[in-house]
Amino acid sequence: MRRVVSVWFPTLPTDRLWRPEEVGGPRQSPDLPLVTATSRIVVSANETAADLGLRPGMKVAQAQALVPGLQVCDADPAGDAALLHRLAQACLRYSPLAAMDLPDGLWIDVTGSTHLHGGETRLLRDLIARLKRQGLTARAAVADTPAVAHAVARFGAGGVVPPGSNVMGGFPIEALRLPNDVLANLRLMGFERVGPLSAAARAPLVRRFGPVLAARLDQAAGVLFEPIVPVTPEASIQARRTFVEPLLTAEAFSTVIATLIAEVCGELEKASLGARGLDLRFERVDGTVQAIRIGTARPVRDALHLGRMLDERLERVDPGPGVEAMHLIVTRADPLGFVQTASSLLENTSADIAPLVDRLINRLGEAAVYRIAPVESDVPERSVRIVPALTRPTGSWPADLPRPVRLLNPPQSIEAMALLPDHPPVAFTWRRVRHRVRHADGPERIAGEWWKRDREWSSVRDYFRVEDDSGRRFWVFRRGNGNDLETGDMRWFLHGLF
Structure with a gap:
C-alpha cells in the first residue's frame, strides 16, 4: 500500500530570513515580530508576529499600527521555492521520491522504505527534529495518499494516519x-x-x-492516483534509458538494469568513486513514478553485486500500463581506489562478507544488521556495544570467563532454592516453569563499578552457570554476597541463555 509523507512549513518565508546563508546578509532575529509582504499585503508572519494578532492577508499599514516597530520584508517566492528544492533533495535520505509541494510544503513517497528508518513514527520524529535543528518550523503527517497527508499536516495534528482510515x-x-x-x-x-x-x-x-x-x-x-514529481540530486552520476515500447516484465527490467549499472560503474571508476546509495526510478506511461533504493556498507562499483541487489527488489515495482523510461541515480558516493588482489594460490585471503551484509541490510534494515564489540567493563550488560557490521573487531572477551550468547535485558526475576552463602540453586522457577538443576559451576563474583557510580559502592552479584534436567543451560545470579544485606537483597535473576 502506498504511504506518503506531507511536510508543512507554516512560516517558511520568515524562517528563511533568519538564515544568513539564504539571504546573503545579516539574519533577522527570530524573536522579533517579522512579516513578509507583497503589494502592501502581509503574506507570512513569524510565530512572534502571529502571537500579536498578525495574519496573512492583512494590510501592512494595519499590521504596523497594531505592532509598532514591526519588521517588514519583501516576499520572495523564488527564494522560498529554492529553499524547498534544497530541502526536498535533503529528504531523499528517507526515500527515492521526494518532491516540492509549492508554496510551503514537501511530499515524500515512503512506500516500502519506512522499515529502514525504524517505522513511520520514528521517521517523522527524525524528520521534524532535523528540520528544527535548521531553524524551520514544520508539521508532518503520513497517510495513504498525498491528499490525505496534505490535509492532516495542515488542518489536523499531523502524525501517522493508519492505513485505510477515512479522516x-x-x-x-x-x-x-x-x-x-x-x-x-x-x-x-x-x-x-x-x-x-x-x-x-x-x-x-x-x-x-x-x-x-x-x-x-x-x-x-484514493480512487484517483495523484503522482508527485520527484527532485533529482544535483551533481550526481546517473544514467537513463527510454523505450520505444513500454516494458512490463521483470526480465526486461533486469536487462536494462545491467546496462544502466555498467554505465554508472564506468563513470564511478573514472572518478575513483564507489557507490554507497543507488535509486532506480521507473517512469510509467501514465505519468507516475515508482522507485527502489539500495545502499551499501562501503563504497562499491561491482556491477554484478549492485545489479543483483536491484534485481532482488524488483518485486516491489508495479509496472501498471508499462514503463517508458528507467533512471538510475547514484545518491551517495565515496572515494574508492584500486585494491591488489591475491597473486598466487599460496596467499591467504579473508572472506569478504560485505556483499552479504549489503543484501541483509537492504532486506532487513540497517538497524537489524550489526556486530557486537567488547567494552572494558565487568558488569555483563555494560560489556558489549553495537557497532556497524563491517567494523573491524577490536579487543576481546576473557577466554576463561564464558558468557552466554544471549543476554536478557533487563535480567528476569526467578524464584530459586539455594543454600547460602555460596551454593548454587538446587532448582529455580522461571516463567511459571520449574527447572531442577543437574549441574552447576560458580560462583563468579562481580562487584559494582564503584568508581563510576556511588550507589554501587558495596553492590555484589554472584553468577552461576547451571544446567537443568533437559540439558538447557542458564546464567543466573544472586544479588548480594549471601551474608550482608548491604551488598544486595539476595534475590535471584536469570541473566542469559547459553
Whole structure:
C-alpha cells in the first residue's frame, strides 16, 4: 500500500530570513515580530508576529499600527521555492521520491522504505527534529495518499494516519486544495466540511465547478492516483534509458538494469568513486513514478553485486500500463581506489562478507544488521556495544570467563532454592516453569563499578552457570554476597541463555 509523507512549513518565508546563508546578509532575529509582504499585503508572519494578532492577508499599514516597530520584508517566492528544492533533495535520505509541494510544503513517497528508518513514527520524529535543528518550523503527517497527508499536516495534528482510515470528512473544504473562487461558491451553497461535500450528488457539482472538484475528491478518497514529481540530486552520476515500447516484465527490467549499472560503474571508476546509495526510478506511461533504493556498507562499483541487489527488489515495482523510461541515480558516493588482489594460490585471503551484509541490510534494515564489540567493563550488560557490521573487531572477551550468547535485558526475576552463602540453586522457577538443576559451576563474583557510580559502592552479584534436567543451560545470579544485606537483597535473576 502506498504511504506518503506531507511536510508543512507554516512560516517558511520568515524562517528563511533568519538564515544568513539564504539571504546573503545579516539574519533577522527570530524573536522579533517579522512579516513578509507583497503589494502592501502581509503574506507570512513569524510565530512572534502571529502571537500579536498578525495574519496573512492583512494590510501592512494595519499590521504596523497594531505592532509598532514591526519588521517588514519583501516576499520572495523564488527564494522560498529554492529553499524547498534544497530541502526536498535533503529528504531523499528517507526515500527515492521526494518532491516540492509549492508554496510551503514537501511530499515524500515512503512506500516500502519506512522499515529502514525504524517505522513511520520514528521517521517523522527524525524528520521534524532535523528540520528544527535548521531553524524551520514544520508539521508532518503520513497517510495513504498525498491528499490525505496534505490535509492532516495542515488542518489536523499531523502524525501517522493508519492505513485505510477515512479522516477527510471532518476537515474544512480548504483541505481539498481547490481554487479560491470554487471555495467561495461552495460556501455560498452551504458546504463547510469535506464529508457533506463528498456525499452530495457529483454530477451537478461537476457541471457547475468543472472536473477539478471531482478530481480532488477522488484523490482524497484514493480512487484517483495523484503522482508527485520527484527532485533529482544535483551533481550526481546517473544514467537513463527510454523505450520505444513500454516494458512490463521483470526480465526486461533486469536487462536494462545491467546496462544502466555498467554505465554508472564506468563513470564511478573514472572518478575513483564507489557507490554507497543507488535509486532506480521507473517512469510509467501514465505519468507516475515508482522507485527502489539500495545502499551499501562501503563504497562499491561491482556491477554484478549492485545489479543483483536491484534485481532482488524488483518485486516491489508495479509496472501498471508499462514503463517508458528507467533512471538510475547514484545518491551517495565515496572515494574508492584500486585494491591488489591475491597473486598466487599460496596467499591467504579473508572472506569478504560485505556483499552479504549489503543484501541483509537492504532486506532487513540497517538497524537489524550489526556486530557486537567488547567494552572494558565487568558488569555483563555494560560489556558489549553495537557497532556497524563491517567494523573491524577490536579487543576481546576473557577466554576463561564464558558468557552466554544471549543476554536478557533487563535480567528476569526467578524464584530459586539455594543454600547460602555460596551454593548454587538446587532448582529455580522461571516463567511459571520449574527447572531442577543437574549441574552447576560458580560462583563468579562481580562487584559494582564503584568508581563510576556511588550507589554501587558495596553492590555484589554472584553468577552461576547451571544446567537443568533437559540439558538447557542458564546464567543466573544472586544479588548480594549471601551474608550482608548491604551488598544486595539476595534475590535471584536469570541473566542469559547459553
